Amino acid sequence: MVHTPVLARAAAALSGAALLMMLGACSSSQTTSTAATTANTTADAGSVTMFAPADGITMSQRTPLNKWAKLIPQITGDLKKQGVEKQNISTVISADLDKQSQQLQDWVVKHVTNLKKGSQTAQHSTLIVAPASQTNASSRQYGDYVTQPVVKGAQDSEQREAESRMRSALQLARKAGMHVVLVSNTVSGFTPDAFVQCSTPEQIGELQANMLVSKLDLGKVSKDNPKSIEVLLPYAYADDSDSATSDDAEINDDFAKEAFKGVWKILKPYYEQGKVYSPSGSLSKDSTDDDWQSVAFDLNEKDGAANTIAERIPTIKKDGASARTRIDGIIAMNDAVASSVVDKLDDMGYTGSSADINPSITIPGIVGNIAGHKDLLRKSVPDPAKSPTNDPQSQREESHSGASSSAQSSHDSRWPVITGYGSYADTIPQVVNGKQWMTGLENRDELSTDIARTCVRLNRNKGFSGLSYITEQSIDGVKTPTIHEELIAVSAGNLKATLIDPGYISMAEAGL
CATH class of the missing domain: 3.40.50.2300 (Response regulator)
Known part of the structure; x- marks a missing residue:
């Protein structure tokens, strides 16, 4: 005969075991369900x-x-x-x-x-x-x-x-x-x-032209003190063959044509308003998209970019001395061309950097900003409404002081704003030092x-x-x-945030 307390304990044990089995089954079901959900x-x-x-x-x-x-x-x-x-x-x-x-x-x-x-x-x-x-x-x-x-x-x-x-x-x-x-x-x-x-080629052209407009503050430029801008448009034949570059060959590079279309969409109004001129005369207020060949040069020619910029802004003789042609901006289209232009301008005696151009920042400020402890925002200094050659008062004052020739020569040899595209790792240092104003990617x-x-x-x-x-x-x-x-426009002011921080390039590749 089994005592009642013993029966009670046995029943309790069985009940507990059953409960554990039920909980285990439930847990197993949940695990299976979770695994199935993950798999799905x-x-x-x-x-x-x-x-x-x-x-x-x-x-x-x-x-x-x-x-x-x-x-x-x-x-x-x-x-x-x-x-x-x-x-x-x-x-x-x-x-x-x-x-x-x-x-x-x-x-x-x-x-x-x-x-x-x-x-x-x-x-x-x-x-x-x-x-x-x-x-x-x-x-x-x-x-x-x-x-x-x-x-x-x-x-x-x-x-x-x-x-x-x-x-x-x-x-x-x-x-x-x-x-x-x-x-x-x-x-x-x-x-x-x-x-x-x-x-697209057109968007690349637009990007550079817009950056140039912003840097030179063309909206505030007076037609009595216009900016001088040249566009260097590289082209190459589709088959890259020597035979295609003969004198009687027809230039046909749709990429270059579309790229110029983007540039001219932005710059044409400033040419029409007399705020911008081309020192070489390759562009004018009457130019159209179809005139892209007037600013194009053959990339297959040796030193094509360097020779082209030297022809566009030649060193001239003035008062018995060598004088440089004033150039405020150059759209080089890509970083390879921009690099050739930088080297040539340096050989020609142009001095300074894009950092000296309105709105002004300094090279130490650029490096400090990239290192993360300086702010590059500074107020711009507006250009005078009239250039010395168009301002009778300035001419009279400079005539008495004898400073006219020296001041003009210094202004004409000032480094221009140069744009490019591609963000070549080996050319980023020239963005840091201000020789090239911007690139893109x-x-x-x-x-x-x-x-x-x-x-x-x-x-x-x-x-x-x-x-x-x-x-x-x-x-x-x-x-x-x-x-x-949207394309990324990179200049010294945002180089750290756009290229270094995301990991596109290292500090060392930027020349820092």
Whole structure:
């Protein structure tokens, strides 16, 4: 006979064991549920395959910061941050469009063969394709991401065949349920799920012209004391061959033409108002976009940039002495040209730096700002409304003092504001020392993040609502979601924040 207390204790033990089993089961269920949720989230992030061109090589072997070899690894890292697993990210690098289209075609056919149309796997897969474009020695100097001008009928038969092959492969991928994001350049006859708009030649020209307008404060300039500005527009023939540079060859560089269009859009009003003039006479108030050849020079010619600037602003004889032509601003278009101009102006006897030009800052202030302990903001000193040669009062005073010739000579030899683009690591020190006022580059950090987020949104079948970096533009007559980030303008005042802090270059590369 079992006593009641013993039965009670046994019952309690059984009850407790049952409770533990229930809690264990519940915990196991929650763990399984959490693991399943994590797995589903990772699966939702899907897979991404990138097809990109090999890095372009500039004529001078100098390297702009905007290179494919920098962007692709950055996109890979951002995709991982967005939940795409490492094994689901792959990259294919191609030397040219022909090779790229073949590799893309082989990849798509292989993967589509193993898929059923509309399968879950296909719907969670995105292709990032940056079509390899035809470039020349000039356009390569601006970096790899520049969206090249579309020139109808300019492709040779091999290029047309390659683009047709790429178009067919992309259409097959879309038909199987995959998503496609095109970067930098479009493919005729194909509309992607999203397009990444990189810098255009026109935008590069606009950026430099706007920076020059701001630095020289052209809005406050008087036509009685105008600024002198020259535009150096490098061009190169598409095939870079010696035969193309014969005297009777027609200059045809659509990149250079579009770049000038951006420059002239900004500067033309100041020429028309008489606030700006060209010492060489290459530009005037009557110039149009079609006059781009008047400021162009052949990049393939030895010392082309240096010789061109020497011709535009020659040293002249004045009162028996050598005198320099006054030059307030030079748009050099890219850092390679700017570097040649800096060296030549130094040889010609121009002195000072862009830091001396209104609004004024000092070189020690530049270095101090980059080191993080100085403020570069200083009030600008306005130019006089009239130049000494146009001011009768100044002429009378200087006539008595004998200071006119000396003052004018000092002003004429003052260092001009020089602009460029590309943010070449080896030319950044000349931005620090003030010889080159500004450079520019693509906002690679933001573009990479935007591309990664867009791919994951596509893989998860979510729309683009609420994404501030996406707008719409027409591609082949179809409104297409478009990613775009403004170009970064870099000068001494923001060099630390724009290039050093984000990790584009090191303090040592900046010459500090």
